Amino acid sequence: MAANPKTDAPVPDILAHAAEVASAAPSIHNSQPWRWEVDGDRLELYAERSRQLAATDPEGRMLTISCGATLHHARLALAGWGWQTQVDRLPDGEGDLLARIRLEGAIPITAEAEQLFRTIGHRHTDRRPVANRPVPxxxxxxxxxxxxxxxxxxxxxxxxxxxxxxxxxxxxxxxxxxxxxxxxxxxxxxxxxxxxxxxxxxxxxxxxxxxxxxxxxxxxxxxxxxxxxxxxxxxxxxxxxxxxxxxxxxxxxxxxxxxxxxxxxxxxxxxxxxxxxxxxxxxxxxxxxxxxxxxxxxxxxxxIPADGTEPEATPRLPASETVHKH
Structure with a gap:
Protein backbone atom coordinates (compact mmCIF):
# COMPACT_ATOMS: atom_id res chain seq x y z
CA MET A 1 0.00 0.00 0.00
CA ALA A 2 1.70 3.18 -1.14
CA ALA A 3 -0.57 6.15 -0.92
CA ASN A 4 -3.59 7.78 0.60
CA PRO A 5 -6.38 7.76 -1.99
CA LYS A 6 -7.16 11.32 -1.00
CA THR A 7 -3.69 12.89 -0.86
CA ASP A 8 -1.34 10.45 -2.60
CA ALA A 9 1.04 10.92 0.32
CA PRO A 10 3.43 8.08 1.23
CA VAL A 11 2.12 5.84 4.00
CA PRO A 12 4.77 6.93 6.56
CA ASP A 13 3.70 10.55 6.03
CA ILE A 14 0.03 9.65 6.48
CA LEU A 15 0.80 7.84 9.73
CA ALA A 16 2.97 10.69 11.00
CA HIS A 17 0.22 13.17 10.20
CA ALA A 18 -2.30 11.07 12.12
CA ALA A 19 0.04 11.02 15.12
CA GLU A 20 0.39 14.80 14.93
CA VAL A 21 -3.40 15.21 14.91
CA ALA A 22 -3.59 12.84 17.88
CA SER A 23 -1.42 15.17 19.95
CA ALA A 24 -4.60 17.17 20.64
CA ALA A 25 -5.86 14.36 22.91
CA PRO A 26 -6.50 15.04 26.60
CA SER A 27 -3.99 13.93 29.22
CA ILE A 28 -3.62 14.23 32.97
CA HIS A 29 -2.24 17.70 33.79
CA ASN A 30 -1.64 18.07 30.04
CA SER A 31 1.46 15.90 30.46
CA GLN A 32 1.14 14.40 26.94
CA PRO A 33 2.82 11.17 28.16
CA TRP A 34 3.07 9.47 24.76
CA ARG A 35 5.55 8.90 21.98
CA TRP A 36 4.67 7.88 18.44
CA GLU A 37 7.13 5.97 16.25
CA VAL A 38 6.58 5.65 12.50
CA ASP A 39 8.42 2.62 11.12
CA GLY A 40 7.56 1.96 7.48
CA ASP A 41 3.93 0.90 7.34
CA ARG A 42 3.56 0.79 11.14
CA LEU A 43 2.60 3.48 13.62
CA GLU A 44 3.53 2.51 17.16
CA LEU A 45 2.37 4.17 20.36
CA TYR A 46 4.67 4.12 23.38
CA ALA A 47 4.24 5.33 26.94
CA GLU A 48 6.67 8.18 27.54
CA ARG A 49 7.75 7.56 31.12
CA SER A 50 9.74 10.79 31.34
CA ARG A 51 6.38 12.60 31.43
CA GLN A 52 4.69 10.26 33.89
CA LEU A 53 3.45 11.90 37.09
CA ALA A 54 5.41 9.73 39.50
CA ALA A 55 3.72 10.95 42.69
CA THR A 56 0.15 11.35 41.42
CA ASP A 57 0.15 8.35 39.10
CA PRO A 58 2.79 5.85 40.25
CA GLU A 59 1.10 2.86 38.57
CA GLY A 60 0.73 4.65 35.24
CA ARG A 61 -3.05 4.29 35.27
CA MET A 62 -3.73 7.87 34.15
CA LEU A 63 -0.74 7.81 31.82
CA THR A 64 -2.21 4.80 30.04
CA ILE A 65 -5.70 6.31 29.91
CA SER A 66 -4.16 9.42 28.37
CA CYS A 67 -2.37 7.25 25.82
CA GLY A 68 -5.64 5.50 25.03
CA ALA A 69 -7.17 8.88 24.23
CA THR A 70 -4.38 9.75 21.78
CA LEU A 71 -4.72 6.27 20.23
CA HIS A 72 -8.41 6.89 19.56
CA HIS A 73 -7.63 10.33 18.13
CA ALA A 74 -5.14 8.76 15.68
CA ARG A 75 -7.60 6.04 14.68
CA LEU A 76 -10.28 8.65 14.13
CA ALA A 77 -7.99 10.81 12.00
CA LEU A 78 -7.22 7.86 9.74
CA ALA A 79 -10.91 6.92 9.51
CA GLY A 80 -11.70 10.54 8.72
CA TRP A 81 -9.29 10.34 5.79
CA GLY A 82 -10.85 7.12 4.53
CA TRP A 83 -8.52 4.47 5.92
CA GLN A 84 -9.34 1.09 7.43
CA THR A 85 -6.88 0.27 10.21
CA GLN A 86 -5.70 -2.78 12.10
CA VAL A 87 -4.89 -2.02 15.74
CA ASP A 88 -2.88 -4.39 17.93
CA ARG A 89 -3.03 -3.36 21.58
CA LEU A 90 -0.13 -4.37 23.84
CA PRO A 91 1.43 -6.41 21.01
CA ASP A 92 4.34 -7.43 23.24
CA GLY A 93 2.28 -7.84 26.40
CA GLU A 94 2.29 -5.28 29.19
CA GLY A 95 5.04 -2.70 28.77
CA ASP A 96 5.73 0.63 27.14
CA LEU A 97 4.66 -0.41 23.62
CA LEU A 98 0.93 0.18 23.94
CA ALA A 99 -0.39 -0.18 20.41
CA ARG A 100 0.58 -0.75 16.79
CA ILE A 101 -1.51 0.59 13.90
CA ARG A 102 -1.34 -0.57 10.29
CA LEU A 103 -3.35 0.63 7.30
CA GLU A 104 -5.45 -2.05 5.63
CA GLY A 105 -7.03 -0.20 2.74
CA ALA A 106 -9.33 2.57 1.68
CA ILE A 107 -12.88 2.67 3.03
CA PRO A 108 -15.80 5.06 2.52
CA ILE A 109 -15.70 8.00 4.90
CA THR A 110 -18.78 7.83 7.11
CA ALA A 111 -20.60 10.97 8.18
CA GLU A 112 -20.05 10.04 11.84
CA ALA A 113 -16.28 9.60 11.40
CA GLU A 114 -16.01 12.88 9.53
CA GLN A 115 -18.07 14.77 12.12
CA LEU A 116 -16.08 13.39 15.05
CA PHE A 117 -12.79 14.06 13.28
CA ARG A 118 -13.79 17.70 12.88
CA THR A 119 -14.46 18.02 16.62
CA ILE A 120 -10.88 17.17 17.62
CA GLY A 121 -9.72 20.78 17.45
CA HIS A 122 -12.68 21.94 19.54
CA ARG A 123 -12.28 19.47 22.43
CA HIS A 124 -11.08 21.13 25.62
CA THR A 125 -11.58 20.53 29.33
CA ASP A 126 -14.32 22.81 30.65
CA ARG A 127 -13.91 23.65 34.35
CA ARG A 128 -16.50 26.45 34.26
CA PRO A 129 -19.97 26.12 35.79
CA VAL A 130 -22.61 24.86 33.40
CA ALA A 131 -25.87 26.39 32.22
CA ASN A 132 -29.00 25.96 34.31
CA ARG A 133 -30.41 23.46 31.83
CA PRO A 134 -30.32 19.67 32.15
CA VAL A 135 -28.50 17.59 29.58
CA PRO A 136 -31.04 15.81 27.34
CA ILE A 304 -24.28 22.55 28.68
CA PRO A 305 -21.74 25.42 28.57
CA ALA A 306 -23.20 28.44 30.36
CA ASP A 307 -22.21 31.05 27.78
CA GLY A 308 -21.91 28.88 24.69
CA THR A 309 -18.22 29.64 24.19
CA GLU A 310 -15.37 27.16 23.94
CA PRO A 311 -13.02 26.89 26.92
CA GLU A 312 -9.37 27.86 26.55
CA ALA A 313 -7.03 25.37 24.92
CA THR A 314 -3.91 24.03 26.60
CA PRO A 315 -0.51 24.17 24.86
CA ARG A 316 1.10 21.26 23.05
CA LEU A 317 4.60 19.97 22.52
CA PRO A 318 6.00 20.38 19.01
CA ALA A 319 5.51 17.31 16.82
CA SER A 320 9.27 16.71 16.84
CA GLU A 321 8.99 15.83 20.55
CA THR A 322 6.20 13.28 20.21
CA VAL A 323 6.37 11.88 16.65
CA HIS A 324 9.49 10.17 15.29
CA LYS A 325 9.97 8.69 11.83
CA HIS A 326 12.54 6.00 11.06
Whole structure:
Protein backbone atom coordinates (compact mmCIF):
# COMPACT_ATOMS: atom_id res chain seq x y z
CA MET A 1 0.00 0.00 0.00
CA ALA A 2 1.70 3.18 -1.14
CA ALA A 3 -0.57 6.15 -0.92
CA ASN A 4 -3.59 7.78 0.60
CA PRO A 5 -6.38 7.76 -1.99
CA LYS A 6 -7.16 11.32 -1.00
CA THR A 7 -3.69 12.89 -0.86
CA ASP A 8 -1.34 10.45 -2.60
CA ALA A 9 1.04 10.92 0.32
CA PRO A 10 3.43 8.08 1.23
CA VAL A 11 2.12 5.84 4.00
CA PRO A 12 4.77 6.93 6.56
CA ASP A 13 3.70 10.55 6.03
CA ILE A 14 0.03 9.65 6.48
CA LEU A 15 0.80 7.84 9.73
CA ALA A 16 2.97 10.69 11.00
CA HIS A 17 0.22 13.17 10.20
CA ALA A 18 -2.30 11.07 12.12
CA ALA A 19 0.04 11.02 15.12
CA GLU A 20 0.39 14.80 14.93
CA VAL A 21 -3.40 15.21 14.91
CA ALA A 22 -3.59 12.84 17.88
CA SER A 23 -1.42 15.17 19.95
CA ALA A 24 -4.60 17.17 20.64
CA ALA A 25 -5.86 14.36 22.91
CA PRO A 26 -6.50 15.04 26.60
CA SER A 27 -3.99 13.93 29.22
CA ILE A 28 -3.62 14.23 32.97
CA HIS A 29 -2.24 17.70 33.79
CA ASN A 30 -1.64 18.07 30.04
CA SER A 31 1.46 15.90 30.46
CA GLN A 32 1.14 14.40 26.94
CA PRO A 33 2.82 11.17 28.16
CA TRP A 34 3.07 9.47 24.76
CA ARG A 35 5.55 8.90 21.98
CA TRP A 36 4.67 7.88 18.44
CA GLU A 37 7.13 5.97 16.25
CA VAL A 38 6.58 5.65 12.50
CA ASP A 39 8.42 2.62 11.12
CA GLY A 40 7.56 1.96 7.48
CA ASP A 41 3.93 0.90 7.34
CA ARG A 42 3.56 0.79 11.14
CA LEU A 43 2.60 3.48 13.62
CA GLU A 44 3.53 2.51 17.16
CA LEU A 45 2.37 4.17 20.36
CA TYR A 46 4.67 4.12 23.38
CA ALA A 47 4.24 5.33 26.94
CA GLU A 48 6.67 8.18 27.54
CA ARG A 49 7.75 7.56 31.12
CA SER A 50 9.74 10.79 31.34
CA ARG A 51 6.38 12.60 31.43
CA GLN A 52 4.69 10.26 33.89
CA LEU A 53 3.45 11.90 37.09
CA ALA A 54 5.41 9.73 39.50
CA ALA A 55 3.72 10.95 42.69
CA THR A 56 0.15 11.35 41.42
CA ASP A 57 0.15 8.35 39.10
CA PRO A 58 2.79 5.85 40.25
CA GLU A 59 1.10 2.86 38.57
CA GLY A 60 0.73 4.65 35.24
CA ARG A 61 -3.05 4.29 35.27
CA MET A 62 -3.73 7.87 34.15
CA LEU A 63 -0.74 7.81 31.82
CA THR A 64 -2.21 4.80 30.04
CA ILE A 65 -5.70 6.31 29.91
CA SER A 66 -4.16 9.42 28.37
CA CYS A 67 -2.37 7.25 25.82
CA GLY A 68 -5.64 5.50 25.03
CA ALA A 69 -7.17 8.88 24.23
CA THR A 70 -4.38 9.75 21.78
CA LEU A 71 -4.72 6.27 20.23
CA HIS A 72 -8.41 6.89 19.56
CA HIS A 73 -7.63 10.33 18.13
CA ALA A 74 -5.14 8.76 15.68
CA ARG A 75 -7.60 6.04 14.68
CA LEU A 76 -10.28 8.65 14.13
CA ALA A 77 -7.99 10.81 12.00
CA LEU A 78 -7.22 7.86 9.74
CA ALA A 79 -10.91 6.92 9.51
CA GLY A 80 -11.70 10.54 8.72
CA TRP A 81 -9.29 10.34 5.79
CA GLY A 82 -10.85 7.12 4.53
CA TRP A 83 -8.52 4.47 5.92
CA GLN A 84 -9.34 1.09 7.43
CA THR A 85 -6.88 0.27 10.21
CA GLN A 86 -5.70 -2.78 12.10
CA VAL A 87 -4.89 -2.02 15.74
CA ASP A 88 -2.88 -4.39 17.93
CA ARG A 89 -3.03 -3.36 21.58
CA LEU A 90 -0.13 -4.37 23.84
CA PRO A 91 1.43 -6.41 21.01
CA ASP A 92 4.34 -7.43 23.24
CA GLY A 93 2.28 -7.84 26.40
CA GLU A 94 2.29 -5.28 29.19
CA GLY A 95 5.04 -2.70 28.77
CA ASP A 96 5.73 0.63 27.14
CA LEU A 97 4.66 -0.41 23.62
CA LEU A 98 0.93 0.18 23.94
CA ALA A 99 -0.39 -0.18 20.41
CA ARG A 100 0.58 -0.75 16.79
CA ILE A 101 -1.51 0.59 13.90
CA ARG A 102 -1.34 -0.57 10.29
CA LEU A 103 -3.35 0.63 7.30
CA GLU A 104 -5.45 -2.05 5.63
CA GLY A 105 -7.03 -0.20 2.74
CA ALA A 106 -9.33 2.57 1.68
CA ILE A 107 -12.88 2.67 3.03
CA PRO A 108 -15.80 5.06 2.52
CA ILE A 109 -15.70 8.00 4.90
CA THR A 110 -18.78 7.83 7.11
CA ALA A 111 -20.60 10.97 8.18
CA GLU A 112 -20.05 10.04 11.84
CA ALA A 113 -16.28 9.60 11.40
CA GLU A 114 -16.01 12.88 9.53
CA GLN A 115 -18.07 14.77 12.12
CA LEU A 116 -16.08 13.39 15.05
CA PHE A 117 -12.79 14.06 13.28
CA ARG A 118 -13.79 17.70 12.88
CA THR A 119 -14.46 18.02 16.62
CA ILE A 120 -10.88 17.17 17.62
CA GLY A 121 -9.72 20.78 17.45
CA HIS A 122 -12.68 21.94 19.54
CA ARG A 123 -12.28 19.47 22.43
CA HIS A 124 -11.08 21.13 25.62
CA THR A 125 -11.58 20.53 29.33
CA ASP A 126 -14.32 22.81 30.65
CA ARG A 127 -13.91 23.65 34.35
CA ARG A 128 -16.50 26.45 34.26
CA PRO A 129 -19.97 26.12 35.79
CA VAL A 130 -22.61 24.86 33.40
CA ALA A 131 -25.87 26.39 32.22
CA ASN A 132 -29.00 25.96 34.31
CA ARG A 133 -30.41 23.46 31.83
CA PRO A 134 -30.32 19.67 32.15
CA VAL A 135 -28.50 17.59 29.58
CA PRO A 136 -31.04 15.81 27.34
CA UNK A 137 -31.31 12.09 28.18
CA UNK A 138 -30.73 11.05 24.57
CA UNK A 139 -27.46 12.98 24.55
CA UNK A 140 -26.29 11.15 27.67
CA UNK A 141 -27.22 7.84 26.08
CA UNK A 142 -25.16 8.81 23.02
CA UNK A 143 -22.12 9.30 25.27
CA UNK A 144 -22.69 5.92 26.91
CA UNK A 145 -23.02 4.28 23.49
CA UNK A 146 -19.78 5.90 22.31
CA UNK A 147 -17.92 4.54 25.34
CA UNK A 148 -19.42 1.07 24.93
CA UNK A 149 -18.32 0.93 21.29
CA UNK A 150 -14.73 1.37 22.50
CA UNK A 151 -14.78 -1.43 25.05
CA UNK A 152 -15.75 0.43 28.24
CA UNK A 153 -18.97 1.55 29.89
CA UNK A 154 -20.29 4.85 31.17
CA UNK A 155 -22.50 4.58 34.24
CA UNK A 156 -24.71 7.65 34.49
CA UNK A 157 -24.90 8.43 38.19
CA UNK A 158 -28.04 8.96 40.23
CA UNK A 159 -28.09 11.26 43.26
CA UNK A 160 -26.69 8.77 45.78
CA UNK A 161 -23.90 7.79 43.39
CA UNK A 162 -23.01 11.46 42.85
CA UNK A 163 -22.74 11.72 46.63
CA UNK A 164 -20.35 8.74 46.56
CA UNK A 165 -18.29 10.47 43.87
CA UNK A 166 -18.19 13.68 45.91
CA UNK A 167 -17.09 11.71 48.98
CA UNK A 168 -14.37 9.86 47.07
CA UNK A 169 -13.15 13.10 45.52
CA UNK A 170 -13.02 14.91 48.87
CA UNK A 171 -11.14 12.00 50.42
CA UNK A 172 -8.61 11.99 47.58
CA UNK A 173 -8.17 15.76 47.87
CA UNK A 174 -7.29 15.40 51.56
CA UNK A 175 -4.69 12.77 50.73
CA UNK A 176 -3.22 14.92 47.96
CA UNK A 177 -3.08 18.02 50.16
CA UNK A 178 -1.07 16.15 52.81
CA UNK A 179 1.42 14.64 50.35
CA UNK A 180 4.44 16.92 49.72
CA UNK A 181 5.44 14.98 46.60
CA UNK A 182 2.03 15.44 45.00
CA UNK A 183 1.99 19.12 45.91
CA UNK A 184 5.44 19.57 44.39
CA UNK A 185 4.25 17.81 41.26
CA UNK A 186 1.28 20.19 41.01
CA UNK A 187 3.67 23.12 41.22
CA UNK A 188 5.70 21.60 38.38
CA UNK A 189 2.70 21.03 36.12
CA UNK A 190 0.08 23.67 36.93
CA UNK A 191 -0.07 27.44 37.03
CA UNK A 192 1.84 30.28 35.46
CA UNK A 193 2.60 30.63 31.78
CA UNK A 194 2.97 27.38 29.85
CA UNK A 195 4.07 27.06 26.23
CA UNK A 196 4.30 23.28 25.69
CA UNK A 197 3.23 21.21 28.70
CA UNK A 198 1.08 21.54 31.78
CA UNK A 199 -1.86 23.71 32.74
CA UNK A 200 -1.51 27.49 32.31
CA UNK A 201 -3.36 30.00 34.46
CA UNK A 202 -5.90 30.50 31.68
CA UNK A 203 -7.46 27.07 32.27
CA UNK A 204 -7.33 27.12 36.09
CA UNK A 205 -10.37 28.68 37.84
CA UNK A 206 -9.90 32.11 39.39
CA UNK A 207 -11.94 30.88 42.34
CA UNK A 208 -13.59 27.57 43.28
CA UNK A 209 -16.75 27.07 41.20
CA UNK A 210 -20.01 26.04 42.88
CA UNK A 211 -20.20 22.33 42.22
CA UNK A 212 -21.76 19.16 43.57
CA UNK A 213 -18.38 17.43 43.19
CA UNK A 214 -15.36 19.54 44.07
CA UNK A 215 -12.89 20.20 41.28
CA UNK A 216 -9.20 19.60 41.81
CA UNK A 217 -7.21 22.18 43.74
CA UNK A 218 -4.14 23.20 41.75
CA UNK A 219 -2.32 24.93 44.60
CA UNK A 220 -3.39 28.43 43.62
CA UNK A 221 -5.85 30.50 41.65
CA UNK A 222 -5.69 30.86 37.91
CA UNK A 223 -7.29 33.41 35.62
CA UNK A 224 -10.23 31.40 34.22
CA UNK A 225 -13.32 33.53 34.97
CA UNK A 226 -15.87 31.73 37.13
CA UNK A 227 -19.43 33.02 37.23
CA UNK A 228 -22.09 32.54 39.87
CA UNK A 229 -23.74 29.56 38.18
CA UNK A 230 -23.98 26.23 39.98
CA UNK A 231 -23.54 22.85 38.33
CA UNK A 232 -26.74 21.46 39.89
CA UNK A 233 -28.07 20.57 36.43
CA UNK A 234 -24.87 18.80 35.39
CA UNK A 235 -24.86 15.06 34.86
CA UNK A 236 -22.09 12.85 36.18
CA UNK A 237 -20.86 9.60 34.75
CA UNK A 238 -18.35 6.98 35.79
CA UNK A 239 -16.27 5.37 33.06
CA UNK A 240 -15.41 1.80 33.98
CA UNK A 241 -14.47 -1.58 32.58
CA UNK A 242 -13.97 -5.24 33.37
CA UNK A 243 -10.21 -5.12 33.92
CA UNK A 244 -7.99 -3.06 36.21
CA UNK A 245 -4.86 -3.51 34.13
CA UNK A 246 -2.95 -1.83 31.34
CA UNK A 247 -5.25 -3.08 28.59
CA UNK A 248 -8.33 -1.99 30.50
CA UNK A 249 -6.87 1.48 31.09
CA UNK A 250 -5.92 1.80 27.42
CA UNK A 251 -9.43 0.91 26.29
CA UNK A 252 -10.77 3.27 28.94
CA UNK A 253 -8.78 6.09 27.36
CA UNK A 254 -10.13 5.25 23.92
CA UNK A 255 -13.65 5.30 25.35
CA UNK A 256 -12.98 8.64 27.05
CA UNK A 257 -11.91 10.15 23.73
CA UNK A 258 -14.95 8.74 21.95
CA UNK A 259 -17.49 10.00 24.48
CA UNK A 260 -15.76 13.38 24.78
CA UNK A 261 -15.71 14.02 21.04
CA UNK A 262 -19.33 12.89 20.88
CA UNK A 263 -20.12 15.42 23.60
CA UNK A 264 -18.43 18.20 21.63
CA UNK A 265 -20.45 17.24 18.55
CA UNK A 266 -23.62 17.55 20.65
CA UNK A 267 -22.63 20.94 22.07
CA UNK A 268 -21.81 19.64 25.56
CA UNK A 269 -18.89 20.39 27.85
CA UNK A 270 -16.87 17.74 29.68
CA UNK A 271 -14.77 18.00 32.82
CA UNK A 272 -12.85 14.80 33.65
CA UNK A 273 -12.51 13.91 37.32
CA UNK A 274 -9.56 11.61 37.91
CA UNK A 275 -8.60 12.53 41.48
CA UNK A 276 -10.75 9.88 43.25
CA UNK A 277 -9.44 7.14 40.96
CA UNK A 278 -5.83 8.06 41.73
CA UNK A 279 -6.00 6.74 45.31
CA UNK A 280 -6.95 3.19 46.41
CA UNK A 281 -9.58 4.31 48.92
CA UNK A 282 -11.30 6.46 46.31
CA UNK A 283 -11.36 3.59 43.84
CA UNK A 284 -12.96 1.36 46.45
CA UNK A 285 -15.72 3.89 47.13
CA UNK A 286 -16.44 4.07 43.40
CA UNK A 287 -16.29 0.29 43.00
CA UNK A 288 -18.89 -0.05 45.72
CA UNK A 289 -20.99 2.56 43.93
CA UNK A 290 -20.80 0.32 40.84
CA UNK A 291 -21.93 -2.67 42.96
CA UNK A 292 -18.51 -4.18 42.18
CA UNK A 293 -19.52 -4.77 38.56
CA UNK A 294 -16.34 -3.23 37.20
CA UNK A 295 -13.24 -1.12 37.81
CA UNK A 296 -13.49 2.68 37.69
CA UNK A 297 -11.20 4.47 35.24
CA UNK A 298 -12.38 8.07 35.41
CA UNK A 299 -15.44 10.17 36.23
CA UNK A 300 -16.80 12.94 34.03
CA UNK A 301 -19.05 15.91 34.56
CA UNK A 302 -21.30 16.62 31.57
CA UNK A 303 -23.10 19.91 31.09
CA ILE A 304 -24.28 22.55 28.68
CA PRO A 305 -21.74 25.42 28.57
CA ALA A 306 -23.20 28.44 30.36
CA ASP A 307 -22.21 31.05 27.78
CA GLY A 308 -21.91 28.88 24.69
CA THR A 309 -18.22 29.64 24.19
CA GLU A 310 -15.37 27.16 23.94
CA PRO A 311 -13.02 26.89 26.92
CA GLU A 312 -9.37 27.86 26.55
CA ALA A 313 -7.03 25.37 24.92
CA THR A 314 -3.91 24.03 26.60
CA PRO A 315 -0.51 24.17 24.86
CA ARG A 316 1.10 21.26 23.05
CA LEU A 317 4.60 19.97 22.52
CA PRO A 318 6.00 20.38 19.01
CA ALA A 319 5.51 17.31 16.82
CA SER A 320 9.27 16.71 16.84
CA GLU A 321 8.99 15.83 20.55
CA THR A 322 6.20 13.28 20.21
CA VAL A 323 6.37 11.88 16.65
CA HIS A 324 9.49 10.17 15.29
CA LYS A 325 9.97 8.69 11.83
CA HIS A 326 12.54 6.00 11.06
Missing amino acids: PDALQALAAAAYAEGARLQLLHTEQVDDLASATAHAAEIDASDPAIQAELTDWAGGQRTELGLPDEVIPSRPPQTNVASREFGGSGSLPIGDDHDKTAAYGLLYGDEDNQLGWLRGGEALSALWLTAVRLGLGIMPISEPVEVPAGRQILRRSLSYLGWPYLAVRVG
